[in-house]
Structures are given as C-alpha cells and as structure tokens.
Amino acid sequence: MISSINEEACIGCGACVKTCALDVFRLDTHSDKTAPCMAACPARNDFREINALLQQSRLDEALDCLKRTMPFPALAGEVCSHPCEKPCSRHRLDSSVNIRGIEAFLGKRDVARSLRPVPRRHVFKVAVIGAGAAGLSAAWYLTEAGYPVTIFEAEAQAGGRMRYGAPEERADPAVLDAYASQLQSMGAQFRYSCPLQPWREHWLEELEDLGFRAVVLAVGDVRGKKPPHGLACTASGSVRVHPLTCQTSVRTVFAAGHAASDTSSPVQAMAAGRKAALAIGNILQGANPDMGMNVRLHAVEQKDISSLEKLERREGGEKGVLPLEDALEEAVRCLTCGSKARIAYPDDCMTCFACEVRCPAGAIDVDPFKEFHPRHLDRRFIGGAK
Amino acid sequence: MQAITFKTDVLIIGGGFAGLWAARQASTHVKDVLIVDKGPRDWAGLGGMSGGDMITLHEDQDIHEWLDEVVFFNDGLCDQLMMLDTLRDSLPRFHDYEAMGHTFSRDSRGRYVRIPQRGLAHVSLTTSSPTGKGGINMRAALLRSLEGCSVRRMGNIMITAITRNGNRVSGAVGFFNRSGEPVFISAKAVLITTGTGGWKASYLQNSMASGCVELALEAGARLRNFEFIDNWNVPKLFAWEGQTVLLPLGGRFINNRNEEFMAERYSPVLGSKTDTQYNIRGMVLEVKAGRGPIVFDTSRIPAECMEEVTPAAGWMKLNNEKLKKLGVDFFKDKIEWMPQPIASEGGIATELDGSTEVEGLFAAGTAQSLPTGVYFGGLSICHCATSGHKTGDAIGRYAANCETPFFDKEQAQMLLQRELCRLGRTGIAPKDIVRVTQELMAPVDVCIMKSAGGLQRALQRLEEVKHEALPRMGAEDPHYLCKMVEARGMLMLTEAYLRASLERTESRAGHFRADYPQRDETSPLYWVEIRRNHGEMELVRVPLPLDSYPVKPYRYYMDQFTFPIEEVRKFLH
Ligand SMILES: Cc1cc2nc3c(=O)[nH]c(=O)nc-3n(C[C@H](O)[C@H](O)[C@H](O)COP(=O)(O)OP(=O)(O)OC[C@H]3O[C@@H](n4cnc5c(N)ncnc54)[C@H](O)[C@@H]3O)c2cc1C
Numbered sequence: 001m002i003s004s005i006n007e008e009a010c011i012g013c014g015a016c017v018k019t020c021a022l023d024v025f026r027l028d029t030h031s032d033k034t035a036p037c038m039a040a041c042p043a044r045n046d047f048r049e050i051n052a053l054l055q056q057s058r059l060d061e062a063l064d065c066l067k068r069t070m071p072f073p074a075l076a077g078e079v080c081s082h083p084c085e086k087p088c089s090r091h092r093l094d095s096s097v098n099i100r101g102i103e104a105f106l107g108k109r110d111v112a113r114s115l116r117p118v119p120r121r122h123v124f125k126v127a128v129i130g131a132g133a134a135g136l137s138a139a140w141y142l143t144e145a146g147y148p149v150t151i152f153e154a155e156a157q158a159g160g161r162m163r164y165g166a167p168e169e170r171a172d173p174a175v176l177d178a179y180a181s182q183l184q185s186m187g188a189q190f191r192y193s194c195p196l197q198p199w200r201e202h203w204l205e206e207l208e209d210l211g212f213r214a215v216v217l218a219v220g221d222v223r224g225k226k227p228p229h230g231l232a233c234t235a236s237g238s239v240r241v242h243p244l245t246c247q248t249s250v251r252t253v254f255a256a257g258h259a260a261s262d263t264s265s266p267v268q269a270m271a272a273g274r275k276a277a278l279a280i281g282n283i284l285q286g287a288n289p290d291m292g293m294n295v296r297l298h299a300v301e302q303k304d305i306s307s308l309e310k311l312e313r314r315e316g317g318e319k320g321v322l323p324l325e326d327a328l329e330e331a332v333r334c335l336t337c338g339s340k341a342r343i344a345y346p347d348d349c350m351t352c353f354a355c356e357v358r359c360p361a362g363a364i365d366v367d368p369f370k371e372f373h374p375r376h377l378d379r380r381f382i383g384g385a386k
Numbered sequence: 387m388q389a390i391t392f393k394t395d396v397l398i399i400g401g402g403f404a405g406l407w408a409a410r411q412a413s414t415h416v417k418d419v420l421i422v423d424k425g426p427r428d429w430a431g432l433g434g435m436s437g438g439d440m441i442t443l444h445e446d447q448d449i450h451e452w453l454d455e456v457v458f459f460n461d462g463l464c465d466q467l468m469m470l471d472t473l474r475d476s477l478p479r480f481h482d483y484e485a486m487g488h489t490f491s492r493d494s495r496g497r498y499v500r501i502p503q504r505g506l507a508h509v510s511l512t513t514s515s516p517t518g519k520g521g522i523n524m525r526a527a528l529l530r531s532l533e534g535c536s537v538r539r540m541g542n543i544m545i546t547a548i549t550r551n552g553n554r555v556s557g558a559v560g561f562f563n564r565s566g567e568p569v570f571i572s573a574k575a576v577l578i579t580t581g582t583g584g585w586k587a588s589y590l591q592n593s594m595a596s597g598c599v600e601l602a603l604e605a606g607a608r609l610r611n612f613e614f615i616d617n618w619n620v621p622k623l624f625a626w627e628g629q630t631v632l633l634p635l636g637g638r639f640i641n642n643r644n645e646e647f648m649a650e651r652y653s654p655v656l657g658s659k660t661d662t663q664y665n666i667r668g669m670v671l672e673v674k675a676g677r678g679p680i681v682f683d684t685s686r687i688p689a690e691c692m693e694e695v696t697p698a699a700g701w702m703k704l705n706n707e708k709l710k711k712l713g714v715d716f717f718k719d720k721i722e723w724m725p726q727p728i729a730s731e732g733g734i735a736t737e738l739d740g741s742t743e744v745e746g747l748f749a750a751g752t753a754q755s756l757p758t759g760v761y762f763g764g765l766s767i768c769h770c771a772t773s774g775h776k777t778g779d780a781i782g783r784y785a786a787n788c789e790t791p792f793f794d795k796e797q798a799q800m801l802l803q804r805e806l807c808r809l810g811r812t813g814i815a816p817k818d819i820v821r822v823t824q825e826l827m828a829p830v831d832v833c834i835m836k837s838a839g840g841l842q843r844a845l846q847r848l849e850e851v852k853h854e855a856l857p858r859m860g861a862e863d864p865h866y867l868c869k870m871v872e873a874r875g876m877l878m879l880t881e882a883y884l885r886a887s888l889e890r891t892e893s894r895a896g897h898f899r900a901d902y903p904q905r906d907e908t909s910p911l912y913w914v915e916i917r918r919n920h921g922e923m924e925l926v927r928v929p930l931p932l933d934s935y936p937v938k939p940y941r942y943y944m945d946q947f948t949f950p951i952e953e954v955r956k957f958l959h
Pocket of ligand 1: 400403404434436438441544545580767
C-alpha cells in the first residue's frame with residue numbers, strides 16, 4: 001500500500017503521476033521556485049503549469065493559463081525563437097520539451113475559439129496607438145479587464161511588423177486577422193488608416209478630451225524619427241520607460257515594444273504590452289503602477305534524472321503545430337521542475353511498486369503489505385466453525 | 387457539450403498486449419489506427435507487470451499431442467479450433483518477440499527453457515530472461531515495434547459506450563478521466579481489447595472491471611464462459627508472483643500438520659503440481675476440517691534452482707528486499723496463503739478471426755473468450771500475441787474495404803451524458819461498491835464450492851446493490867467518475883458470473899458446484915452464453931460443435947481428483 005512521499009526529496013518530475021495505472025497521484029505545481037523554461041521566457045509563460053494541466057488533458061485550463069501571460073499563442077508558436085527550450089531539464093536526459101509545438105497546438109485551439117463581448121467594467125477609455133505585437137497585447141489585456149479600448153493604427157490592417165515587416169518577421173496573416181477579429185468581438189474598437197501623430201504638441205490633450213484616461217504608445221521603432229512630444233527619451237532615441245511598468249515620464253502614458261526599446265522581439269513586445277496594460281489597470285484604480293508586478297525568480301536546483309525513461313521528442317506537423325495526441329504526449333515529457341507530487345487517491349493503490357521503482361529521487365515508499373481484502377478462508381466466508 | 391473528436395479507421399479500446407499486437411498488424415492495412423486506454427498511454431496493461439512467461443509450441447513438439455492434452459485439461463470444454471490457432475501461432479509470435487529484441491530464457495546448453503504446467507506431459511511454457519523483467523521488457527519491445535507504424539495512442543481516456551449505426555459499429559464515446567472532457571471517436575471498425583476485468587484482488591490486478599461486459603452487451607455482442615473465473619492463491623498479506631514456476635520446481639501447499647494435503651488426500655497423482663482451482667478446493671476442505679492455515683512450502687525446491695526463483699529485478703526484487711527488512715523471508719518462513727477470485731475468464735464470443743456478429747466489432751486478448759477456468763501459466767501472454775496479431779489482421783482488412791459509417795453525434799452525446807451527469811455529485815463512493823462486491827464474491831459457496839444457495843444469495847445481494855447503491859453513486863471529480871464506471875462494470879461482471887454459474891448445473895474444468903459435483907454426462911457439451919435482451923442478461927446453452935473438432939473428449943483432468951462427497955456437502959447449507 002502506498003505509504004508516503006518524501007516531500008524534500010521529490011523533484012516534481014511526475015514520474016509517479018504519469019505511470020500509475022490507478023491514478024493515485026497528483027502534482028502541485030505552485031511553488032516559489034521558477035522552472036528554467038519560465039525563467040528564460042520573455043513573457044514568463046508558465047509551461048510547468050501548462051504542461052501539468054495538459055498531462056491531465058485539461059485543455060481549456062491549459063490554454064487559459066497560457067493566455068494569462070501570452071495573449072496570442074498562435075503567433076508566438078510561429079514567431080518566437082523559444083529560448084525557453086534551451087535550459088529545459090529534459091535536455092539533460094534526451095532532448096528538450098517541444099514547447100513551441102505545444103504552444104502552437106494551444107494557439108490553434110485559441111484562434112478557433114469564438115469570443116463573446118467582455119462585459120464593460122470601467123468608464124474610462126484607454127487609447128492604444130499602434131496595432132503591432134505590443135499594442136495588440138496591451139489592447140487584449142485591457143479589453144479583457146473590461147476597459148473600453150480604441151486602437152489607432154496607421155495601416156489598413158493589424159499586425160505591425162508581423163504583417164508589414166521583413167519576410168522573416170511576418171506571421172500568418174490569417175492568424176493576425178483572427179486575433180484582430182477576436183479582439184473586436186470582445187469589444188475593442190479599431191481605427192485603421194488612422195495615423196495618430198504623437199510628435200504634435202497637443203496630441204495627449206486631444207486624446208484626453210476624447211475621454212481617454214491612459215495611453216499605450218506602441219508605434220514601433222521611433223529612433224531617428226520625430227520624438228513623441230512631451231516624453232523623455234533615451235540617448236538612442238527610444239522612449240524612456242520604467243522597466244517593470246512601461247510607464248513613461250508622463251504618468252498616464254505607457255510605451256511598449258520597439259517604441260520603448262532598441263531591440264524587441266514580438267514576444268518581448270507582447271510581454272511589454274501586457275505589463276503596460278496591468279500598470280494602467282493599477283493606476284486607473286488608484287494604485288501604484290507596479291503593484292503586484294515585482295516578481296523575483298528563484299531557480300530550481302538541478303537534480304539527477306538519469307534513471308528516467310527516455311522519450312522521443314515529437315516534432316510538429318504542419319507549421320510546427322503538434323496534433324492533439326502528440327501535444328498531450330509532449331506535455332508528458334515535461335518534468336514540471338520544482339513541483340511536488342502528492343498522494344491524492346490512496347484508496348486505489350494496488351501495491352504494484354511501479355511508482356517506487358520509477359521514482360528517480362527515491363522519494364516514494366510503498367509498504368509491501370497490501371490492502372485488507374476479504375479473507376476467503378475466514379470463518380465468515382467459509383461458513384461454520386473453522 | 388464540446389467534445390474532442392477523433393476519426394480513425396480502426397479504433398482499439400485498451401492498449402494492453404493484445405491491443406498493441408493488434409495495432410501493429412492492423413496498421414499494415416489502413417492509414418490510421420487509434421488505441422485508447424484509460425490508463426497511462428504507455429503502461430501496456432497487465433502485460434507490463436507480468437512475468438513474461440509464454441506458452442510456446444516449439445518445433446519439435448506435436449500440436450496434436452498438445453491439443454489432446456488441453457482438451458483433457460479443460461475436461462472437454464475447449465474451443466478446439468481457436469486453441470489450435472493459438473498453439474500453432476505461438477512459435478511465430480515467439481520469434482516476433484525475439485525479432486523485436488526480447489529475450490527468452492535458455493538453459494546452459496542454449497536450449498529454450500521449457501517449464502511443464504500443471505502436471506501435464508506436454509504443455510509447457512518458456513520464461514523470459516532475466517527473471518523479474520519479462521513483462522517490462524516485452525512491453526518495451528512492443529512499444530518499440532510500433533514506432534513508425536501508423537498508430538496513434540492516447541492514454542487516460544475511459545471509453546463508456548460503443549456507438550452503433552443499425553447493426554454496424556460506428557465508433558465509441560468516453561471521457562478524459564483526469565479532466566472529464568468528452569471524447570467522441572468515429573471509426574470504421576472497433577476492437578475490444580479491454581480484458582474482461584475482475585475483482586480488483588491483491589494479485590496486482592491493476593486494471594479492475596474493464597467495462598468489457600457492459601461495452602459488449604450494449605453493443606450487441608455475445609459473452610461466453612462467464613461461469614469461469616481465475617481463482618488464484620496469494621500470500622495473505624503481501625504479493626508474490628511466480629507460483630507457476632515455483633510449483634513445478636517443488637513448491638507445495640501444506641496444512642498445519644505439515645501434510646502436502648493435495649498429495650495426501652485429493653490427488654495422489656498430481657499433488658500440488660496442479661491447477662490453482664484444484665489446489666484451492668483442497669485448501670478450502672482442509673481449513674473447513676480444521677487443518678488450516680495453509681502455507682506455501684519452498685523447502686523442497688532444489689538449491690541449484692534458488693537463484694532462478696529469487697527475484698533479481700523489477701518490483702519483485704524491491705518487494706522481496708522490503709519484506710526481508712520487515713523480517714519476512716519468503717523462502718524460509720511459513721507464509722500463509724489464501725485463495726482469491728482475481729479476474730473473470732469469460733470473454734466475448736468471436737469467430738476465429740476475432741469478429742463478432744455485430745458488424746465491425748472485434749475482440750482479442752483476454753477480452754476474447756478462450757480458457758475455461760483452469761489455466762496454465764503463460765497462456766495469456768501467448769493468446770494476447772496470437773489473437774492480437776490475427777484479429778489485428780482481420781480488422782485491418784475489414785476497415786480497408788469499407789466506408790466510414792455515419793457517426794451520430796446526438797446519440798453519442800446521449801450515451802455520454804448518462805455518465806457525465808454524475809460529475810460533481812456527492813454520493814456513494816465507488817470504492818464502497820468495489821468492497822461490497824468483493825465481499826459478495828468472497829464466500830466459499832459463491833466462488834469456490836459453488837451452490838445454488840450461495841449463488842442465489844449473492845445474486846440477491848447484488849440486486850440490492852444495483853437498485854439501492856448504484857443509482858446513488860457520485861463522483862466528486864473526473865477521477866472518481868472513472869472509478870464509478872469501473873465499479874459498475876465490476877457489478878455487471880459479477881452478475882454475469884453468478885448467472886452463468888447458476889446455469890451450469892454440473893462441475894467441469896474451473897467450475898465446481900457443491901450441489902452438482904459431477905460432470906453432466908446426459909446432455910451434450912455446451913457453452914453458457916449471455917446476451918442482452920430488453921436490458922436484462924439472457925442466458926443460453928450453446929452446444930459445442932464437436933463434429934468439427936479434431937479431439938472427441940475421452941479423458942478428464944478432473945478425474946484425477948477425489949474431493950470426498952460428504953466433505954463437499956458441508957458447503958450446502
Ligand atoms: C502480476 C502479473 C503477472 C502475470 N504473469 C503472466 C505470465 O508470466 N504469463 C502469462 O501468460 N500471463 C501473465 N499474466 C497475465 C497477463 O499479463 C494478462 O492476462 C495479459 O497481459 C492481458 O492482456 P490484455 O491485453 O488482454 O488485457 P489488459 O492487459 O488487461 O489490457 C487491457 C487494457 O484496456 C484498458 N481498458 C480497460 N477498460 C477500458 C475502457 N473502458 N476504456 C479504455 N481503456 C480500457 C486497460 O487500462 C488496459 O490497459 C500476469 C498478470 C499479472 C497481473
């Protein structure tokens with residue numbers, strides 16, 4: 001009968017959860033330790049949690065979890081270089097988890113969702129200038145939080161560099177369209193072919209007069225162009241922002257993406273857009289802009305995993321998108337670094353020892369004495385006197 | 387209800403050894419085979435825990451001698467054509483295993499080890515090497531052999547019903563058992579390789595009631611041989627695997643007077659070297675006569691064999707070490723043993739190619755009816771390979787030549803909603819149903835020395851449970867929903883067992899009736915078959931087609947035993 005898990009020794013790899021045929025174990029993924037993939041991700045996507053959910057076939061929850069930090073998984077699956085895969089613990093055993101493929105899989109489900117209007121929860125409007133990665137991301141999180149958002153875009157369609165940039169920067173236009181139309185169904189307003197000129201003297205006042213109480217400036221690279229009026233810039237000419245909150249020198253103006261950084265990948269831009277949205281939410285509700293945003297990272301210690309079963313990495317199908325069964329299996333490869341296993345359903349243990357044999361950390365103890373079963377030769381069952 | 391939908395050519399329910407063998411073969415004919423299993427995707431069912439002992443008819447052995455002996459062992463009740471296929475195909479499958487990289491044991495001169503079974507002259511098994519890793523290695527070999535085949539595998543999906551379109555299967559429905567997400571599967575053909583399940587006894591019978599009874603009956607298939615169960619001897623307190631190897635080497639069951647009671651009283655010819663069913667009958671009579679407890683004595687196993695029988699790897703090694711630490715020495719101490727009903731030996735009645743009378747529905751492995759309660763070690767691994775291979779071939783060919791039938795989503799939704807509506811409901815715990823069922827099966831007059839009185843009493847209790855407890859079952863979460871379906875499956879399996887046992891009013895092979903201790907020589911040999919009729923189980927006696935069988939039964943294994951009538955009658959209250 002399953003007896004105990006030594007919590008200190010447990011490395012959270014989930015070997016027990018994954019192999020117990022009676023489904024006795026569960027994993028606790030909440031930990032003050034940051035998994036290496038998350039630490040390396042510009043957006044801090046929590047793939048430990050996402051994979052743990054996928055291991056339980058909780059597809060919707062996995063997607064929701066990803067969406068908390070990554071508004072456009074289908075785009076990230078395509079345009080991100082996935083630095084998260086590099087430090088993956090699995091790398092030490094066979095090969096890193098195909099996080100890109102999993103993200104693309106979730107992304108495919110994500111764009112297929114039809115979204116309903118988000119109930120409006122706030123009076124004050126927010127302006128987002130530029131519908132590139134940063135602007136769309138900020139618009140997404142603000143809209144989701146119930147702010148009325150208007151996106152001003154100079155071009156005729158959304159996407160910024162992901163649509164109009166160099167060929168290697170471009171994403172599937174159909175996916176961009178899908179996300180733009182999702183945003184629209186959620187309630188965000190797009191003003192296309194509407195170049196707002198932030199170098200003009202009264203641009204901020206004009207927005208304010210229109211009812212906008214906060215602005216996200218996400219117009220892309222501004223270096224060598226006319227600087228935005230009234231905002232402090234860095235030596236190189238980008239808008240100067242607070243690294244945590246993206247707040248500019250003007251309290252209600254936030255800049256994200258290339259506008260505020262000399263280099264910016266689409267995922268970095270999306271991460272910045274999200275930060276700007278959170279910070280705007282904070283100030284519009286009267287809090288400090290950085291409330292709840294200062295998260296420290298504590299790396300997970302590396303432990304010996306050499307005894308674990310090697311599993312082949314699944315590469316994606318079309319456009320790197322893993323099909324459902326491969327995505328779920330790829331998630332099973334994840335070692336959920338830093339989690340802890342627990343005995344969730346002891347009533348079903350059959351004393352087969354598989355968990356103990358497979359645990360690489362020697363953390364599990366199964367007692368060889370099994371559950372009490374009806375003793376067929378006991379007086380009660382054999383009848384009469386013994 | 388938003389369901390995850392799969393479309394496939396061949397759906398295989400159950401990724402145990404039979405399912406894996408079938409998938410491998412079916413994939414040579416169709417573009418896509420999908421295996422779903424309620425357990426982890428890669429666990430490979432019970433086979434992965436097995437010893438990997440395999441009945442194999444080697445080149446120098448005579449198939450007719452073997453068949454004659456099997457018919458004798460089964461007291462005539464043998465599907466001879468299927469058995470012939472099984473024996474004939476055992477060697478090619480054995481070689482397939484080797485080609486996949488699996489190793490079988492050889493003696494010092496390089497010959498395959500052959501361990502005779504149950505005191506029989508011919509039938510023998512070949513063990514896997516090294517001891518303790520047989521099943522683990524077979525599992526790995528099978529999984530490797532599937533690489534590159536057009537086979538998809540999905541774990542953690544519980545199948546709850548097979549869908550039909552007229553008399554033609556169209557797929558199945560189920561749910562992810564960790565999330566409750568609905569799953570619909572449209573398929574050209576469906577193969578049941580779920581095993582038939584059992585009573586979740588302590589012999590590592592990990593996968594309990596498999597739902598096979600419910601799946602098959604509801605789909606319209608016939609069940610056969612449900613009066614036969616695998617009664618197994620186990621140490622009272624812990625698990626020990628390897629009896630089939632220990633007995634031929636000199637292991638014996640002895641009573642509290644140190645007598646090898648089987649040899650002493652019940653079968654001077656065979657002693658303990660017999661089928662478990664017979665040993666258990668002896669055990670029961672001994673205990674009833676006050677000569678219990680029964681212990682397993684290994685002192686006569688020759689010293690040079692000790693290395694071979696001491697677990698060297700896997701869970702058995704761990705188990706042995708742990709027991710030693712707790713002061714228990716399996717080979718030196720007097721370890722008390724007890725019998726347990728482990729699993730049903732019934733199965734789905736099929737043609738030789740695994741097809742059933744429901745179009746597009748097939749069965750293989752332990753879900754297919756073959757043994758009749760007496761069992762020689764290694765038959766299961768062999769039968770899973772032979773029937774899996776053969777049925778896989780047949781279902782692949784079938785699916786390659788037909789269109790995908792219409793999959794009725796509304797029907798599918800209705801079938802699944804029956805289960806999902808229990809999710810989140812507080813109610814009687816599945817484990818309690820399991821416990822009640824185990825207790826209901828436990829009395830000796832229900833599972834070993836059966837009698838009409840005992841069986842009726844159990845049936846009555848079962849009906850109570852069915853009507854009072856079953857509808858009140860609840861499932862707090864998807865895990866328990868899965869366990870709930872399993873528990874219901876176990877109840878249905880038990881009902882099939884009790885009804886079939888009542889129907890067979892004689893004793894033969896693994897079936898012993900204290901009120902009918904003799905063979906029924908007046909009526910021709912028959913199978914007891916079960917089909918569904920207006921929601922109830924209908925039982926029919928179907929005569930064996932002896933005319934088409936090569937062996938006309940003329941000698942009977944059971945005749946080597948004498949269980950004194952007056953002792954047996956003590957079990958008729
Ligand atoms: C400890 C042990 C040792 C053994 N040693 C030997 C030996 O040495 N030699 C020998 O011949 N036999 C041995 N056996 C028996 C043998 O291993 C099994 O009988 C055989 O492996 C059964 O294979 P199967 O494919 O028919 O069924 P199973 O292995 O039972 O596979 C059925 C599969 O179906 C799945 N399933 C069931 N219901 C559903 C459902 N509703 N939906 C989805 N999936 C479902 C289960 O999870 C399981 O994976 C041993 C058994 C045990 C337990």
